[in-house]
Amino acid sequence: MAGKQLSNGLNRANIEGVRRQQLIDATLKSIELYGFQGTTIVTISKLAGMSSGIISHYFGGKQGVIEAAVRYLLEQLKQGLLLQLQAGQARQVSPRERLMMIVETNFAGFQRSSSATVTWLAFWAKAMHDPALARLQRVNSQRLSSNLLYSFRQLIADPAAARDAAAMTAAMIDGMWLRSTLNLTPATDEAFNEAERLCKAFIDSLIATSGRADEV
Amino acid sequence: MAGKQLSNGLNRANIEGVRRQQLIDATLKSIELYGFQGTTIVTISKLAGMSSGIISHYFGGKQGVIEAAVRYLLEQLKQGLLLQLQAGQARQVSPRERLMMIVETNFAGFQRSSSATVTWLAFWAKAMHDPALARLQRVNSQRLSSNLLYSFRQLIADPAAARDAAAMTAAMIDGMWLRSTLNLTPATDEAFNEAERLCKAFIDSLIATSGRADEV
DNA sequence: ACTCGTATTGATTGAACGTTCAATCAATGG
DNA sequence: CCATTGATTGAACGTTCAATCAATACGAGT
Known part of the structure; x- marks a missing residue:
C-alpha cells in the first residue's frame, strides 16, 4: 500500500x-x-x-523557501552536536570533552561550506528587520550559550565566573567563525582550522585559570 | 573670493x-x-x-551611495581610534591602555546605533559577492588585527603567543559586538556594556597569564 | 532687470521580479 | 482501457524600482 x-x-x-x-x-x-x-x-x-x-x-512563495532554507541550516547545527554527543555516549564524556565537541560542531565541514556561510550572514542581516527570522536567530544564539554554560558550570565553581566563561567562549566561536568566513581568500580551510585551534586553546586556558581557583 | x-x-x-x-x-x-x-x-x-x-x-546610482555610506562607516571606525589616541597624546599611553582604547572604540556610541549595526551586517553579507566591498572589508579586518598585535607584542615576549592573543582578542571583539547587536531586544545598551567589560577582562587575563611567562 | 550656468526636480521609461492559474501529462485506480 | 488524480509547467500579469532627461528653480554676474 x-x-x-x-x-x-x-x-x-x-x-x-x-x-x-x-x-x-x-x-x-x-x-x-x-x-x-x-x-x-x-x-x-x-x-x-x-x-x-x-x-x-x-x-x-519565495519568502517561504528562504525561511525553510534557514531552518534547515539551524537544524543542521543542532543535529550536528546531538550526533557527536551520541557518538560518544558509550564512554563517559567529560565536561571538557563536551566543550571541545561544541567547538568542533560549529566548525564542522557543513558550516564551512560557501552555501552555509553566505546564507548565515544574509540570515543575520535580514533577522534585524524580520521578526520571524529574529526569533529563530535568538533561539539559536541561546542554544550555544546554554550548551557552553552547562559544561562550564561543572568546571568552574563560581557561578558568575562560569557565566562569563560561557559568554566569552560563545563570542570567540562566533567571532572566529565570522572572521574566518570573511577572510576566506580562495578555498583554504586554513583559517577555519586555526580558528578551531584557538577556540580550544581558549577553553583550556579558562579551565586552567579556574583551577587556580580563587580569583576576584 | x-x-x-x-x-x-x-x-x-x-x-x-x-x-x-x-x-x-x-x-x-x-x-x-x-x-x-x-x-x-x-x-x-x-x-x-x-x-x-x-x-x-x-x-x-544607488550602488554608489551605498558604497559611500559603507566607506563612511569604515572611516568613522578608523578615525575613532585615532582621535582617542590623540586625546591621550600628552601623557604616555601604556600598551595596556592602548588595547583598552581599541576595545572602547569598537563599542563606541556610533557603532551601537541601529543605522550602523544594520549596515555593518548588510555590508558583510554583500561583501561576499562584491569584490569592491570585499576589499574594504579585508582592510578593515586587518586594521583591527594589526592594531591589537602592535600592543600585544610589547606585552608578550613570545611572538607566536602575541599573535594568538591578537587573533583571539579580535575574534572576541567581533563576536561580542555581533551577539550584542543580534540580541538587542528593545533598545538596551546593557548587552554592549557587558560585552565591553568582558573584552577588557579577557585582555587583562591574557596579560596576566603572559606575565607568568614561560608557557608552552 | 536680465542672462547664464549650475543645481535640482519628478514624471516617465523599461527592465526585472514574484505570483497566479489554466493547461498538460504521467501515474494510479477501477 | 478509460477515468481520475495531482504534480508540474510556463506564459501572462501586475508591481516595483533604478535610471533617465527635459523642465524648472535659483543664485551670480553684468
Missing part, C-alpha cells in the same frame, strides 16, 4: 518531502552562487531543474 | 560635499528604518528631503 513504488523509485507520499529538500538545496546553491539579492525564483528553480511555479506550490 | 557666502550660509564649493553627506546620512537612516532590501532611491531621497534624481547626479 504505502510501499508501492513508482518507476523512478519514488513513493508518491515521499514526493513532497523530496521536492522540498531539492528546492532547499537549490536555494542554498543559488545564494552561494549569486548572493542573497541575486537569488530569484528563476535562479532557484533552474538550479533545481524545475519550473518557477513549483516554488509557490510547495512553499507559498 | 572663495569665502563668498550664499544666503543660506553655504559656500558654493561646499554644496557638493554637504549634499553628499546629507545623502549618506539619509542612506544610513533608510537602512535603519526599512532595512537593506527596503531601501530604495525614493526612501533615501525622501529622507534627505530631495528628489530621486539627485542620487544619480552625485553618486552615479
Whole structure:
C-alpha cells in the first residue's frame, strides 16, 4: 500500500518531502552562487531543474523557501552536536570533552561550506528587520550559550565566573567563525582550522585559570 | 573670493560635499528604518528631503551611495581610534591602555546605533559577492588585527603567543559586538556594556597569564 | 532687470521580479 | 482501457524600482 513504488523509485507520499529538500538545496546553491539579492525564483528553480511555479506550490512563495532554507541550516547545527554527543555516549564524556565537541560542531565541514556561510550572514542581516527570522536567530544564539554554560558550570565553581566563561567562549566561536568566513581568500580551510585551534586553546586556558581557583 | 557666502550660509564649493553627506546620512537612516532590501532611491531621497534624481547626479546610482555610506562607516571606525589616541597624546599611553582604547572604540556610541549595526551586517553579507566591498572589508579586518598585535607584542615576549592573543582578542571583539547587536531586544545598551567589560577582562587575563611567562 | 550656468526636480521609461492559474501529462485506480 | 488524480509547467500579469532627461528653480554676474 504505502510501499508501492513508482518507476523512478519514488513513493508518491515521499514526493513532497523530496521536492522540498531539492528546492532547499537549490536555494542554498543559488545564494552561494549569486548572493542573497541575486537569488530569484528563476535562479532557484533552474538550479533545481524545475519550473518557477513549483516554488509557490510547495512553499507559498519565495519568502517561504528562504525561511525553510534557514531552518534547515539551524537544524543542521543542532543535529550536528546531538550526533557527536551520541557518538560518544558509550564512554563517559567529560565536561571538557563536551566543550571541545561544541567547538568542533560549529566548525564542522557543513558550516564551512560557501552555501552555509553566505546564507548565515544574509540570515543575520535580514533577522534585524524580520521578526520571524529574529526569533529563530535568538533561539539559536541561546542554544550555544546554554550548551557552553552547562559544561562550564561543572568546571568552574563560581557561578558568575562560569557565566562569563560561557559568554566569552560563545563570542570567540562566533567571532572566529565570522572572521574566518570573511577572510576566506580562495578555498583554504586554513583559517577555519586555526580558528578551531584557538577556540580550544581558549577553553583550556579558562579551565586552567579556574583551577587556580580563587580569583576576584 | 572663495569665502563668498550664499544666503543660506553655504559656500558654493561646499554644496557638493554637504549634499553628499546629507545623502549618506539619509542612506544610513533608510537602512535603519526599512532595512537593506527596503531601501530604495525614493526612501533615501525622501529622507534627505530631495528628489530621486539627485542620487544619480552625485553618486552615479544607488550602488554608489551605498558604497559611500559603507566607506563612511569604515572611516568613522578608523578615525575613532585615532582621535582617542590623540586625546591621550600628552601623557604616555601604556600598551595596556592602548588595547583598552581599541576595545572602547569598537563599542563606541556610533557603532551601537541601529543605522550602523544594520549596515555593518548588510555590508558583510554583500561583501561576499562584491569584490569592491570585499576589499574594504579585508582592510578593515586587518586594521583591527594589526592594531591589537602592535600592543600585544610589547606585552608578550613570545611572538607566536602575541599573535594568538591578537587573533583571539579580535575574534572576541567581533563576536561580542555581533551577539550584542543580534540580541538587542528593545533598545538596551546593557548587552554592549557587558560585552565591553568582558573584552577588557579577557585582555587583562591574557596579560596576566603572559606575565607568568614561560608557557608552552 | 536680465542672462547664464549650475543645481535640482519628478514624471516617465523599461527592465526585472514574484505570483497566479489554466493547461498538460504521467501515474494510479477501477 | 478509460477515468481520475495531482504534480508540474510556463506564459501572462501586475508591481516595483533604478535610471533617465527635459523642465524648472535659483543664485551670480553684468
